[in-house]
Amino acid sequence: MLYADRGMKKWQGFILTEHNEQLTSNKNQSNRMNEAKEQLSEEMIGQLLQRAYQQHRMIAIQKNEQRNGLYLDDLVGYVQGFQDEFIYIVNELKEVSTLQLEEIRNIEEVSTLKWFDL
Secondary structure (H helix, E strand, O other): OOOOOOHHHHHHHHHHHHHHHHHHHHHHHHOOEEOOOOOOOHHHHHHHHHHHHHHOOOEEEEEOOEEOOEEEOOEEEEEEEEEOOEEEEEOOOOOEEEEEHHHEEEEEEOOOOOHHHO
C-alpha cells in the first residue's frame, strides 16, 4: 500500500471549521430581537427581584433597551445582590451583569429542571 491513511487526523480541519460556524451562529442568535413584554411597575419589579434573591430563583429580565424598535434577548440568571441603585445578576457561566432598576422592563421566573426530573 503506497498511501498511509491518517485516520481521523485528516478530518480535524473540517471539524474545526464546523465548530467555528456553530459558534458564530450561536453568537448571532444571542443578539436576536424580541417583542416587548408587559411594562411592570417599579414596585412589582422590586418585589420580584427581592423574592428571586431570597429564594435563589432564576429569572429572565427584559431591559428597556431597543434596537430598531425591538428588544434584545432577556438577561437570564440569579440575583447576586444589591448595592445602592445597582442590581447584580450572575448567569450560569458565572458572568456578572450590572443593572439599574430603571433599565428593567419585565421580569419572569425561569423554571429549571431538577436533576431527578431528567
